[in-house]
Amino acid sequence: VVPAARTGFLAFPESFVFGVATSAYQIEGAAAEGRGPSIWDTFSTAGHAKDGATGEVACDHYHLFKEDIRLMSSLKVKAYRFSISWSRLLPNGDAAEPPSEEGLRFYSELLDALLQAGIEPWVTLYHWDLPEALHAKGGWLSKEMIVKAFGDYARICFHHFGDRVKYWITLNEPWCSAVLGYNTGDHAPGYTEETDTACYVAGHHLLLAHAEAAQIYREEFAQQGGEVGISLNADWRQADSEREEDLEAARRAMEFSLGWFAEPIYLGDYPKCMRESCGDRLPSFSASEKKKLFQSSDFFGLNSYSGNMAKAPPRPFEGTGYWEDIGVEWWHTDHQWARTDMDWPVVPWSLREILLYVQDRYKPMGGIIVTENGCACEPDISAELDERPGALLPRPWDGVRRATSSDFEDPERVRFFRAHLSAVHAAIERKAQVKGYFAWSFLDNFEWAEGYGKRFGIVRVDFQTQERTIKSSGHFLARVFEANGLEAPAKEEQYPGRTF
Numbered sequence: 001v002v003p004a005a006r007t008g009f010l011a012f013p014e015s016f017v018f019g020v021a022t023s024a025y026q027i028e029g030a031a032a033e034g035r036g037p038s039i040w041d042t043f044s045t046a047g048h049a050k051d052g053a054t055g056e057v058a059c060d061h062y063h064l065f066k067e068d069i070r071l072m073s074s075l076k077v078k079a080y081r082f083s084i085s086w087s088r089l090l091p092n093g094d095a096a097e098p099p100s101e102e103g104l105r106f107y108s109e110l111l112d113a114l115l116q117a118g119i120e121p122w123v124t125l126y127h128w129d130l131p132e133a134l135h136a137k138g139g140w141l142s143k144e145m146i147v148k149a150f151g152d153y154a155r156i157c158f159h160h161f162g163d164r165v166k167y168w169i170t171l172n173e174p175w176c177s178a179v180l181g182y183n184t185g186d187h188a189p190g191y192t193e194e195t196d197t198a199c200y201v202a203g204h205h206l207l208l209a210h211a212e213a214a215q216i217y218r219e220e221f222a223q224q225g226g227e228v229g230i231s232l233n234a235d236w237r238q239a240d241s242e243r244e245e246d247l248e249a250a251r252r253a254m255e256f257s258l259g260w261f262a263e264p265i266y267l268g269d270y271p272k273c274m275r276e277s278c279g280d281r282l283p284s285f286s287a288s289e290k291k292k293l294f295q296s297s298d299f300f301g302l303n304s305y306s307g308n309m310a311k312a313p314p315r316p317f318e319g320t321g322y323w324e325d326i327g328v329e330w331w332h333t334d335h336q337w338a339r340t341d342m343d344w345p346v347v348p349w350s351l352r353e354i355l356l357y358v359q360d361r362y363k364p365m366g367g368i369i370v371t372e373n374g375c376a377c378e379p380d381i382s383a384e385l386d387e388r389p390g391a392l393l394p395r396p397w398d399g400v401r402r403a404t405s406s407d408f409e410d411p412e413r414v415r416f417f418r419a420h421l422s423a424v425h426a427a428i429e430r431k432a433q434v435k436g437y438f439a440w441s442f443l444d445n446f447e448w449a450e451g452y453g454k455r456f457g458i459v460r461v462d463f464q465t466q467e468r469t470i471k472s473s474g475h476f477l478a479r480v481f482e483a484n485g486l487e488a489p490a491k492e493e494q495y496p497g498r499t500f
């Protein structure tokens with residue numbers, strides 16, 4: 001193999017945090033071992049994920065966590081982002097009952113083992129697995145109930161684990177909880193748009209729950225000396241042209257995705273364009289709620305996987321509802337862009353753009369942490385997809401794929417990470433205060449509605465035997481983590497499609 005001609009070494013700041021990420025429902029399994037049901041148990045056992053997949057066993061991380069931490073050590077991981085399963089601590093969601101001893105013991109042992117291995121834990125409190133008992137009481141649509149319930153749960157976590165956890169993330173991707181859970185119905189609890197307000201109501205309460213947990217930490221646990229942030233997801237939207245309508249479409253797309261959750265926290269209220277489109281269908285914050293939300297995040301967690309274009313529709317959409325309210329041709333794209341197995345366009349420069357946008361618009365205190373970035377690619381699955389009639393757009397690894405002899409060789413993912421890490425580096429050079437990067441994901445896992453067919457891991461999991469094998473992308477990242485930097489992509493590794 002002739003080594004590609006690269007253009008130089010990209011060094012990251014000394015204190016940069018390199019890690020890997022997972023979430024409870026996607027990896028733990030042990031669904032019945034002391035854990036109460038969550039909305040994802042209900043949703044997946046009802047058959048809403050592909051091939052009837054559920055998280056009942058997943059990666060069996062609940063039993064294999066020690067082995068998994070050894071693997072992380074061998075990958076030179078400095079930080080590990082995982083989530084706590086709410087219903088493993090509070091099987092009935094009820095914080096008036098004492099938390100489950102079994103649940104406390106599991107997370108306590110996990111934290112001890114991580115610290116023993118010199119790995120810094122970054123802990124997400126809510127990665128989508130709402131206790132079913134709380135959903136039955138109205139879930140994210142019930143303001144009084146859910147804000148208090150989340151605060152009580154957060155307090156239990158801070159109390160039991162805050163001696164060892166210095167980085168907390170209240171919510172993972174509230175946009176997904178609100179839109180996929182309460183509008184498209186692709187995720188639990190699977191509400192499809194019965195009303196044109198449900199996702200805004202859920203989103204409102206998600207924000208208030210975040211603020212409640214952040215306030216509890218600051219008022220009751222300040223002496224623990226940690227930080228509390230939130231992880232928001234968005235793909236960068238680039239205007240398709242310089243026409244004013246398209247520039248406006250790009251602004252709206254960013255404000256209806258990232259801004260919806262970022263602006264109440266960083267700028268004091270919902271984006272103006274949301275209020276204009278939605279009127280009273282978008283709930284309002286009281287003065288005291290605004291105050292509680294403002295600057296309620298000690299760092300800006302950003303999850304970003306892709307980018308796309310924004311184009312104004314030829315005439316305004318009719319009707320109301322989240323997608324109509326945005327008023328952007330959401331699926332407009334560049335067909336030259338490569339695609340991952342999720343069909344998400346591969347647009348590395350968009351990660352640089354969104355980081356610069358976050359820095360410029362929100363100036364987050366504590367800086368920005370990329371809390372997720374990665375790609376799904378799996379030789380067998382996409383070979384199948386490639387043969388689907390009339391199907392897919394070009395993929396980055398067309399041609400490479402069939403030459404790939406092993407499931408553990410994933411040059412496509414190496415290429416993805418190299419390109420995206422160099423985009424992060426470029427953002428830092430342009431003064432974005434990016435403090436860390438977590439690869440999604442440590443393990444192949446339960447990819448929500450997609451089941452087990454979409455593999456994001458840098459470690460291969462054989463779901464029959466639970467055997468783990470480090471992929472070449474894992475070895476690649478281990479070298480990046482150790483060297484605190486990487487060689488820039490070679491010319492031939494650059495991706496096709498528009499770059500603007």
Ligand code: PNW
Pocket residue numbers: 023026172173176233303372440447448456
């Ligand atoms: C994130 N979308 O999910 C989640 O935080 C992870 O749990 C998940 O495994 C990962 O990304 C990969 O999907 C998303 O439709 C799911 O835009 C869907 C979307 C975005 C993020």
